[in-house]
Amino acid sequence: MTAILEPVADKCRSCGAPIIWCVDEGTNNLIPVDVEPRPRGRLAIEYRQPPQAPLVRVVKARWRFARTDLHTTHFCASATSRRAA
Numbered sequence: 001m002t003a004i005l006e007p008v009a010d011k012c013r014s015c016g017a018p019i020i021w022c023v024d025e026g027t028n029n030l031i032p033v034d035v036e037p038r039p040r041g042r043l044a045i046e047y048r049q050p051p052q053a054p055l056v057r058v059v060k061a062r063w064r065f066a067r068t069d070l071h072t073t074h075f076c077a078s079a080t081s082r083r084a085a
Contacts (some may be wrong), residue, residue: 014076022056032074041070
């Protein structure tokens with residue numbers, strides 16, 4: 001079963017960074033992914049027909065070399081520090 005959502009860019013509630021909510025291929029859960037690709041990214045986003053949320057999958061290390069289109073999950077240090085307080 002896949003999540004039925006519009007693939008919409010959102011903002012992190014803690015830091016305001018742009019994110020995309022994607023369905024994790026392995027767990028089928030929604031996860032926040034940074035909008036901009038990162039040099040050390042390991043996630044490929046597959047945009048699907050609306051109203052399905054984009055699918056994100058981990059790219060194996062041997063296939064990551066020289067790719068510039070890979071993303072990272074959004075990790076917000078300010079949200080972590082708020083939860084600890």
